Amino acid sequence: MTNPLRFDLPDLKLFVAVAAAGSLSKGAAALPVALSAASSRLRQLEHRLGLSLFTRHAGGVRLTSAGETLLEHAQRILRAAHDAQQAMNNLNGEVQEVLRLYANTTANSTVLPSALGRFLADRPFVNVVLTECPSRDVVLAVERGEADLGVIDGGYEPPGLLTLPMGRYRLAVLTAPQHPLAQQGATSFRELARYDLVGLPEASAMQSFLKKMADLAGLDLRIRARAPSFAAIVRLVAAGAGAAVVPESTGRDYCDAMGLALVPLSDEWAARELKLCLRQWEDLPSTVRTLAGFLTGLH
Template identity: 40%
Template sequence: MDERPSPEAARAVAEEEADVGVAASHADLSGLEATPFRIDRLVLVAPRGHPLARRERIAFAEALGSEFVGLSGDVALGGHLDGHAARAGGRLRTRVRVRGLDAACRMVALGAGIAVVPEVMAQRSGDAEALAFVPLVDSWAERRLVVIVRRRDALSSHARRLAEHLAGAA
């Protein structure tokens, strides 16, 4: 198992570095078989007392003036957000960086800043009562994830079972 941004995951499967991958459908999936996996909605997570916590929804660019709990460089979502911040004409003001989404939610609950995480991760956070989840209105904040393989019929039995399990979990 290796976490990579969607374009790199698709490339790894296409170039036979990986048998099975999960990628956002916006990646170049040419020549790959793709099976729907799930919708991954990104939300802004803020401590309950933060001014943005009262918003019903927000554009990512509007949050760029706040201090963020960022994700370390090897976490795919961190690079994804950095790219969208740059395209919006800004950058993330990162107060602290953590390696995982659970840690990001814990740091937000402690008041270290705000973060953008998948909605399902925010809801599973043990600190959910201390957090406010604000949907992002940006079109890129709703990602359609797919399970990708080169050819399902050419997979080993273990890889085929993994791909089928992931697709069945959709």
């Protein structure tokens, strides 16, 4: 005779929330569940299982070995339940699935918009919330579970996360038509460093990368203005504030419309890469895996 189950989905949701928060009060608040009810439910769960799942200490709670084992199974069960519910919702014509994608500025101005457009066009039951931030913040959001997927600069190798190649792009120099570099067939980074520049904020992945290349070459970059987006940088370039290093495809979009010049950057490192970062593949809900596969060309 099969033994009856000793937990249900609410038990597992509460258990996972407390384990993730490392605190009974924070885990209960995340659901939300009253603290007294959460405490009572966990005690009953431990009693039914005949095992201690947490050790209590002054700073919160810590998983026991039994708790770590249950956490692995609980996460898998909850993912399966989520996928099953989404499949039923889709059959009912309900738009329920919301994917959280974090990406850096470069990704949002190059390969990501058109790729997401194609993905969503074929999936009416999927919505995407896209958040733009520097690569280091993208990594943190994925680590914390705030993002389902993240798109980062190829120079990042975050420990504990899986990274997959997503696309390549090339850097070029955007200038006003009267700029001394405007008529050149190409320019080197060393030559560019002789002129005033417009850039992204220092914390951005691209600006950090350009600073690193300048340091390696013993160059001082004359950044006269910093702007939060490529669209703002373009306006500064058009007004004569300086030249700017931008993704070639982004610069090309603005050249005809604003009468600007785009000059190839001749350095080998001007060929750059974007990566998709994610938690382990088996930990992802099915629709997130589908989007990850689509963005990396696996599907």
